[in-house]
Amino acid sequence: MRVINTGEIVSNIKEMCIEANYKLASDVSTRIMDAYKNETSDLGKLILGQLCENMNIAENEQIPICQDTGMTIVFVKIGQDVHIEGGSLEEAINEGIRQGYKEGFLRKSVVSDPIIRKNTMDNTPGVIHYEIVAGDFIEITVVPKGFGSENMSRIYMLKPSDGVEGIKEAVLKTVKLAGPNACPPIVVGVGIGGSFEKCALLAKKALTRNLDEPSNFPHIRKLEEELLEEINKLGIGPGGFGGKITALGVKIETYPTHIAGLPVAVNICCHVNRHITRIL
Amino acid sequence: MGLEKHIVAPLSKEEVQNLKAGDYVYITGVIYTARDAAHKRMYEALQKGEEIPFSLKNNVIYYMGPSPAREGQIIGSAGPTTSSRMDKYTPLLLDTGLLGMIGKGYRSQSVIESIIKNKAVYFVATGGAGALLSKCIKKSKVIAYEDLGTEAIHELYVENFPVIVAIDSNGNNLYENTDIIS
Known part of the structure; x- marks a missing residue:
């Protein structure tokens, strides 16, 4: 039995929210740069050129790649040999989102009720999908998803x-x-x-x-x-x-x-x- | 590609009628942000005959909700959101004097008809280029609906803000006629 504290989950989620919104993974950024090289329409090439420049500005000047920093989708794989201590896992995930969106200057894009539509002002709650797997680890994937x-x-x-x-x-x-x-x-x-x-x-x-x-x-x-x-x-x-x-x-x-x-x-x-x- | 042009906001009717679908336009001047929630409020106010936070006359609305600014920044990331969500509200705003819109994506037939009727223009900016576009925003202040957070109405001063004319005042639609760009 391995023990993981919710504090570790909070800090990791926070960092992941921020990192994902300022720099694309290299598989995605490489394909955008390749698209710029391969596109033949003038306007298409111009737009792809803007997207390449946008990625550089985002990383170098710490401005999110897109203003829609997403609703935060979180996939959590929990090893069945892990014991989580330090309070509720769900609260820890949402606290990580809350801290990440505040400290990362990310947009708060979530409303508390789909009909009343009042902004929660901290981008919580996330949409969380849990999966119990074999092992003694927790795997977390954060997906800030634009609408x-x-x-x-x-x-x-x-x-x-x-x-x-x-x-x-x-x-x-x-x-x-x-x-x-x-x-x-x-x-x-x-x-x-x-x-x-x-x-x-x-x-x-x-x-x-x-x-x-x-x-x-x-x-x-x-x-x-x-x-x-x-x-x-x-x-x-x-x-x-x-x-x-x-x-x-x-x-x-x-x-x-x-x-x-x-x-x-x-x-x-x-x-x-x-x-x-x-x-x- | 169409012609490269520089225009000033608020717009002039004559200038808008010279813009053609496919033109690549740089806007300098004052524009206003409004997206879903602000549109709903303005639409409901106009229907009741109430005042709205700024005069629409000859003005441009940018469909945009920025990310927060860091210390020393004017605004955070600031790219366009999908325009079609504003379609329900747009004809009334155009009838009230709105002359230009900046967003991304398709517009409904009733919006296109209203653009023609009011001799207005629909621009698009590049979606997902919010960091790049934010560099053209030189001033930003919230002027209304602060409780809406990012959806509050911001008055922006922009310099050489790059857009493409997607639907011109005669209803020519770049999305339906990609021959224009080839």
């Missing part, structure tokens, strides 16, 4: 007979609908299988994957590659003004599903695809 792209995400309950073609159609339809609204070039996270809520969670998890690491399943890897190519053929381009780079990557996560169903969730993320993982 320009979140709003353009969709779930489709397809029929098994729709197959791969149906999945592709659903993804392409969602990307077209998102158009310029989701701040292309985008990253597309796709969840396939499970149930209604499970496929949405898979799609969100897919967005946290390293863009340089394809799926371990050959048929899914093929689908990721084909979808990226077909999305870029849509010609939406940077900023939605036309061009050959509409997406920086497509990541797919799957799960077993029911004999009657083929759930597909498409979670869109803008080019500011922020995620950071630490293991305690």
